[in-house]
Structure formats: structure tokens, C-alpha cells
Amino acid sequence: GESVGLHLPTLSVQEGDNSIINCAYSNSASDYFIWYKQESGKGPQFIIDIRSNMDKRQGQRVTVLLNKTVKHLSLQIAATQPGDSAVYFCAEEYSGGGADGLTFGKGTHLIIQP
């Protein structure tokens, strides 16, 4: 089965609110995680990554949280803007799996309500 999963296909939030997108993974050996954003008709775009020796990492308006105990990853977007509308994918990698080891989940579609 899938090692990285979608748990909320669509998330609708009000402009200006914070968004939280969740992702679960099943491979406890995964040690690197990435969030990608994909706008309609475009390729995925890197947002932020985190290694398994960390539990939190912050970027510009985004924060990734990693809970290895329950194998859960989340992406928090502060003050959501219309330009944040996209599908968000989490991806995991196990360093022992070789360079083809990046496995993507199915994605969450974030919709921004005006």
C-alpha cells in the first residue's frame, strides 16, 4: 500500500486565516520529508523540507511539523492568501532507498474563500 497518504482531499479556508494541511506516513524508516505546492497546469514547486532529526522547521509564512511518534507531518500556512490556492503534496524519503526514494502522497487541494 501507499506509504504516504492523503487524509483530506479538499481544505477550504477563509482568506487571512491559517491553514493546516496534514499528511501521514507509514514507513518509520523515512528520514526526510518535503512539501510541494502544485498550481493548476504547473509542475510541483518546493515549499519546505524537514529531516527526521527535527520536529519543526519554519520558512516564510510556512511551518512544517513532524511527529515521528505517530508518523504525522503537517504544513501550516499563516495568513492564507489567494495565491496559496493549489494542491499540496507531502513526500517522504528513506535515505537507504537510493535516489529514487522520494514517494509522494495524493495531495490536498487548498481552496481560499474570499
Added chain:
Amino acid sequence: DTGVSQDPRHKITKRGQNVTFRCDPISEHNRLYWYRQTLGQGPEFLTYFQNEAQLEKSRLLSDRFSAERPKGSFSTLEIQRTEQGDSAMYLCASSPSLVGRTGELFFGEGSRLTVL
């Protein structure tokens, strides 16, 4: 634009025809990846190159699929005798990583294939 470029962006073909996609990665990137993405799904790994060497191939890459990167720069992905199940977005990505994990991938905008 110095990002990853793919050509063509859209291709409609009849079942049984051959198609070829081209990818030009970011020039200083050693690694080049091909992924396939179907509607509502995340990208699925197909194959990757380290310079001109094809180092990994997914089980998804049937005998009808072949990829090349002859001079370690651009790459082509050819699908022979296309089937309707080949309809998908074919994404190319490049990475500056030399060792170990995949790391951050820089994706192109994809080539959308429709097989009638």
C-alpha cells in the same frame, strides 16, 4: 527563464503511435528525473539519470518506455505503441544533488499526454 523546460506541453495521439518528450534541466544540475502524474494523484517516479547514466528505473517503466540523456544535458522520454493507460502528465525534474538522497527537485511544467 533558467528553470526546467519540457516540450511539448501537450500531446494528443492515437493509440499505437509513438511519442517523444524532451526535457531540458537546469544547466548545472547533475540529476534528471522523470515522473508520471495522473489526475488527482501525486507524481510517481519513473527513472532518473546521474549525468548521462540511467541509474534507476521504476517497475512502472514498461518495455515500451525508454529514456535517454546522451550528453548528460537534455533528456528524452519515448513511449512506443501508446495505450490509453499512458494518458498522464509526464514531469521532468532536476536536482543538483551528487550523493545520497534525492533532495529538492526542481520540476518543469510537464508534458500532458492524451491517448485516444
